[in-house]
Amino acid sequence: MKKWSLFPAVFLSLSLVLSGCNSSAETQGSDMQNHNGNQKPVKIRVAYYADETARDTMNKIIDQFKEQNKNIEVDITATDWQTHYDNLKVDLASGQGPTVFLLDGPYIPQYANEGTIENLSQRVKEIKLDDYYGFDAVKNPSGNIFAIPQAIQINVLYYNKDMFDAAKVTYPDQNWTTDDVYQAAVKLTDKSKKQFGIGLPNHIRYGWYSVVRQFDGDMIDKERKKSTMASDPKVREAFEYIKKFWEQGLTPNMKDQEGEIGTAEHTWMSRNVVAMFYDNYARRLTNDKEGLNYDVAMPPKGLKGDRYSAFVANTWVVNAKASAAEKDAGWKFVKYFLGEEAQKLNASLAEGITANKKVAQDSIHNYKGNPEHIKVFLDSMQYAGDLGDSPVWEEWHGAIKPIIGDYLSGKIDIDKMLTSADKAAQTVLSKGREYGK
Numbered sequence: 001m002k003k004w005s006l007f008p009a010v011f012l013s014l015s016l017v018l019s020g021c022n023s024s025a026e027t028q029g030s031d032m033q034n035h036n037g038n039q040k041p042v043k044i045r046v047a048y049y050a051d052e053t054a055r056d057t058m059n060k061i062i063d064q065f066k067e068q069n070k071n072i073e074v075d076i077t078a079t080d081w082q083t084h085y086d087n088l089k090v091d092l093a094s095g096q097g098p099t100v101f102l103l104d105g106p107y108i109p110q111y112a113n114e115g116t117i118e119n120l121s122q123r124v125k126e127i128k129l130d131d132y133y134g135f136d137a138v139k140n141p142s143g144n145i146f147a148i149p150q151a152i153q154i155n156v157l158y159y160n161k162d163m164f165d166a167a168k169v170t171y172p173d174q175n176w177t178t179d180d181v182y183q184a185a186v187k188l189t190d191k192s193k194k195q196f197g198i199g200l201p202n203h204i205r206y207g208w209y210s211v212v213r214q215f216d217g218d219m220i221d222k223e224r225k226k227s228t229m230a231s232d233p234k235v236r237e238a239f240e241y242i243k244k245f246w247e248q249g250l251t252p253n254m255k256d257q258e259g260e261i262g263t264a265e266h267t268w269m270s271r272n273v274v275a276m277f278y279d280n281y282a283r284r285l286t287n288d289k290e291g292l293n294y295d296v297a298m299p300p301k302g303l304k305g306d307r308y309s310a311f312v313a314n315t316w317v318v319n320a321k322a323s324a325a326e327k328d329a330g331w332k333f334v335k336y337f338l339g340e341e342a343q344k345l346n347a348s349l350a351e352g353i354t355a356n357k358k359v360a361q362d363s364i365h366n367y368k369g370n371p372e373h374i375k376v377f378l379d380s381m382q383y384a385g386d387l388g389d390s391p392v393w394e395e396w397h398g399a400i401k402p403i404i405g406d407y408l409s410g411k412i413d414i415d416k417m418l419t420s421a422d423k424a425a426q427t428v429l430s431k432g433r434e435y436g437k
Contacts, residue, residue, distance in 0.1 A: 041071050041072065042071065042072050042073065042325050042326060043073040043074075043075070044073070044074055044075070044099045044100070044326060045098070045099070046074050046075065046076045046077070046100075047076075047077040047078075047079065047087065047101060048076075048077075048078055048079075048102060049078070049081045049083065049102075050078060050349075055078045057346075057348060057349050058078070058349075059078075060345060061337065061342045061345050062074055062076060064342070065333055065336045065342070068336070069329075069332060069333075072333070074333075092116055095321065097321065099318065099319050099322045099327070099329070099330040100316055100317065100318050100319070100331075100333060101316070101317060101319070102150060102314055102315065102316060102317075103117070103147060103314075103316075104312055104315075105137065105311075105313040105315060105386065105389060106312065106387050106388075106394075107394075108140075108147045108317070109224075109390055109391040109393065110391045110392070110393065110394075111146070111317065112140065112146045113432075115320055116319070117147070117317040117318060117319065117320055118146070118319070118320045118327060119145070120145050120318060120331075121143075121144045121145050124145050124148070126335065127335070131356060131358070132355045133149060133152050133313075133353065133381065134149030134152055134315070134355055135149060137313050138313055147313070147315035147316065147317045148316040148334050148338065148355075149314070149315055150314045150316050150337065150346070150352075150355060151313075151346065151351065151354055152281070152311070152312075152313055152355065153280035153311070153312040153352055153353075154280060154312075154377055154380050155205065155210060155299065155309050155310040156278070156280075156297065156298065156309065156377060156380050157172055157176075157181075157276060157277075157278060157297045157298070157299055157300065158269055158276065158278070158279050158287070158295075158296055158371075159171065159172055159275060159276045159296070159297065160269070160274075160275045160294055161294055161295055162293045163188055163195065163272075167188050168187075169184050169187050171297070172184070172276075172297035172298075172300070173297060174298045176297065176298075177300050177301045177302070177303075178211070178214055178302055180300060181198065181276065181300050182241070182245070184197065185197025185198045185245060186248070186250060188275040188276070189248075189249065189250050189275075191249065194261070194273070195273070195274075196252055196256075196274045197250045197276065198250060198251055198274055198276040198277065199252065199265055199273070199276070199277045199278075200242055201251070201252070201257075201265040202401060202404055203265055204388075204397045204401075205278075205310050205312075206265050206266070206277070206279065207242070207278075208239065208242060209310070209397070210299075211238045211242055212234070212235055212238040213308035213310075214299065214306065215235075215303060215306075216234055216303075216306040217232045217233075217235045218232065218235075219235060219388060219400075220388050220396070220425065220429065224388065224389070224432075225390075225429055225430075225432070226426065226429060227396075227421075227423075227425035227426040227429060228422075229400070229418050229421045229422035230419050230421075231422075236414060236418060237303070239404075239407070239414060239418075240414065243407070243414070246409075247410075251274070252268065252273065253409065266283070266286075267286070269283065269294070270283075270289070270292055271290070272292075278310070280312070281351075281353055281377050282351050282352060284371065284374075285350065285351065288370055292370075293370075295370070295372050296374070296377070297373065298376055298379060298380060298383075299380060299383060307380075307383040308383055309381070309383045309384050309385070310384075310385070311381075311384035311385060311386060311387075312387065314352055318330050318331060338355065340356065340359060343355065343356040343359040344359055347359050347363040353377060353378070360378070361378065364377070390432055391432040392432035396425050396428040396429055396432075399424040399427070399428050400425050403417055403420045403421045403424060404421060
């Protein structure tokens with residue numbers, strides 16, 4: 001799952017990686033004392049993905065942690081997002097995985113059910129959870145916590161001010177509905193300029209899942225065990241709404257994407273392909289780099305006044321296979337990262353909303369530059385919802401994406417799409433283990 005800048009763009013993540021083979025808790029235990037009673041050093045490796053600028057700041061956070069914890073040795077591995085996840089798959093499978101690593105929220109159920117990450121419910125009793133964003137989102141159905149929020153990504157409506165001005169369209173505000181988005185897209189589309197009113201791609205976060213939730217529907221049930229594609233009438237309404245944009249050329253279709261527009265949906269806004277786009281906090285960095293004249297607005301209200309903002313917590317998790325001493329050292333780092341000193345540095349990266357509420361609010365209040373209405377990201381937190389996270393999250397949305405693509409391209413009708421997608425999703429969900437133990 002590409003970083004919700006993304007996550008494509010630059011999405012900051014950090015992971016502590018074990019140096020050498022993990023020893024079991026039974027053999028090493030939590031004994032960190034040598035024969036003279038002195039504390040033995042514990043070695044962990046920190047692996048994270050970030051751009052060069054972010055790496056300097058992340059390394060500074062790690063250096064400050066080491067300065068305050070002389071008995072913990074930290075090696076650092078910095079990579080891009082894709083390499084980070086590729087490494088995780090290989091290292092965890094071989095038993096050489098990280099002690100602590102960053103994991104995007106939708107993957108938490110999978111890693112928890114596989115027994116890869118530690119249940120942190122007892123450890124978080126040391127933390128005042130209400131002081132942080134994201135803890136409610138990372139709790140599983142039984143209330144257990146396997147992950148600690150590091151930074152928050154939440155979707156809002158981005159819009160190109162120059163395109164709005166040229167088309168004489170009023171900027172979006174808190175009263176906008178999904179119909180207002182459609183009406184604006186009609187006026188903002190200019191085929192002679194290859195300019196589209198909005199980007200609504202065949203994509204779970206940028207496109208259809210966000211719209212379904214705006215319509216107060218969902219594609220799987222609350223327990224994340226059963227598909228509701230065919231049974232929830234709001235899913236049908238949402239897809240009929242999306243189809244209008246595709247049929248009327250208000251968003252790039254499959255044919256458009258075969259040309260210079262391309263399939264990298266997350267670049268459409270910064271490349272002036274679309275006038276509006278649903279995206280997260282980190283997308284600001286790409287837009288700023290390209291010199292885009294843009295702003296952000298609250299997600300529109302659905303037909304019944306509902307709002308939805310796709311929410312992804314970038315989180316710290318602890319390797320369940322690490323030794324007790326390594327887990328303790330890893331937890332010490334995670335707890336340090338939640339402290340005000342580290343949180344202020346984390347906030348300075350501007351790639352995600354840092355987890356500490358006070359630090360995040362102060363950072364955004366004091367922010368100068370684009371977007372003008374940056375506070376919208378915090379205001380949208382009250383409408384935050386996940387992306388249908390489940391132990392088979394990647395599989396279930398991957399199974400239905402080509403079927404949805406056939407519908408949006410006009411190859412099949414909505415009845416065929418809903419029944420086929422429902423069956424495909426249910427086949428995957430039926431294989432998933434319950435997330436809540």
